[in-house]
Amino acid sequence: MSLLRLIALAAAAGCSSSSDQLANAPAVDSTVAPVAAVLSTDTTDTSDTSAASETAATAPDSLRVPILVYHNIQPASEAGAVRGADLTMRPEVFAAQMQYLKDHKIPVVSFGALLDALEGKGSVSPGAVVITFDDGRVNQYHNAFPLLKKLGFPATFFPFTHAMDKNPRYFTWAQLQEMQSAGMSVGSHTSLHVRVDKMKDPKQMHAEVTGSRTLLGDKLGAAATELFSYPFGALATAGDSAVRASGYRAARAYGGGTWNSWGNRWRLRSVPMTENMSRFQQIVNPDGVSARKAAAP
Numbered sequence: 519m520s521l522l523r524l525i526a527l528a529a530a531a532g533c534s535s536s537s538d539q540l541a542n543a544p545a546v547d548s549t550v551a552p553v554a555a556v557l558s559t560d561t562t563d564t565s566d567t568s569a570a571s572e573t574a575a576t577a578p579d580s581l582r583v584p585i586l587v588y589h590n591i592q593p594a595s596e597a598g599a600v601r602g603a604d605l606t607m608r609p610e611v612f613a614a615q616m617q618y619l620k621d622h623k624i625p626v627v628s629f630g631a632l633l634d635a636l637e638g639k640g641s642v643s644p645g646a647v648v649i650t651f652d653d654g655r656v657n658q659y660h661n662a663f664p665l666l667k668k669l670g671f672p673a674t675f676f677p678f679t680h681a682m683d684k685n686p687r688y689f690t691w692a693q694l695q696e697m698q699s700a701g702m703s704v705g706s707h708t709s710l711h712v713r714v715d716k717m718k719d720p721k722q723m724h725a726e727v728t729g730s731r732t733l734l735g736d737k738l739g740a741a742a743t744e745l746f747s748y749p750f751g752a753l754a755t756a757g758d759s760a761v762r763a764s765g766y767r768a769a770r771a772y773g774g775g776t777w778n779s780w781g782n783r784w785r786l787r788s789v790p791m792t793e794n795m796s797r798f799q800q801i802v803n804p805d806g807v808s809a810r811k812a813a814a815p
């Protein structure tokens with residue numbers, strides 16, 4: 519299979535991993551095999567259970583700072599083969615979500631600021647959120663970055679590094695540098711968008727986890743070597759170990775909720791974003807939503 523074909527499959531499959539996040543998604547296209555594979559095999563690692571969430575939510579150092587995850591920001595006409603309600607969002611809906619944050623004075627903080635707070639080296643304003651993007655698709659540069667810059671919202675972008683400068687559907691290194699200069703952060707999503715839980719070959723694991731980090735450091739500087747996001751949200755102890763050993767500061771999983779603590783920094787929980795605005799409001803402004811409900815006749 520050619521490399522471009524691999525990248526195309528990875529892009530089509532996106533990062534989805536959990537069946538509940540895909541509950542509203544259209545039926546899986548039989549031509550998009552990786553998604554079906556993910557749905558049928560993603561129970562291999564069950565250590566990140568609700569019991570673990572309980573622990574995080576009640577740990578003394580835990581914080582409720584939702585890490586929002588976006589993928590493609592593009593018109594429906596361009597969504598094409600991208601499947602899943604959590605994999606594509608229309609630009610006008612993304613704009614409405616960002617405007618909601620602005621209008622409700624919800625603090626948007628950088629991923630690094632959240633880590634500082636979790637580590638006890640800093641603090642974040644109550645009710646803060648973190649914005650992230652997976653996969654490095656160029657539609658994020660065209661349809662999300664200008665608005666983030668205008669609103670002064672920091673965000674973190676996780677490209678898989680092999681596609682940069684090779685495939686026009688993905689960022690160029692120059693675009694990533696421009697985004698960094700404007701206050702955005704960059705982290706690794708491996709090199710070829712692979713599941714770290716399936717890798718048996720230590721050399722391949724090293725190439726994906728450490729190799730992508732080295733390349734990000736070479737192209738974008740040390741600031742781009744701190745964060746990792748698991749493709750497909752696929753978690754495994756071996757993957758955690760490889761990420762930790764590579765020198766990253768923390769890693770983001772896909773899904774799991776809104777609470778995190780320093781103790782789960784190698785599997786930080788997050789919230790996949792969809793176009794559902796009431797769900798969005800519940801996630802980013804739970805107090806405001808409950809206040810409105812209480813005030814209702």
Ligand SMILES: [Zn+2]
Nearest residue numbers: 532533652653
């Ligand atoms: Zn991904």
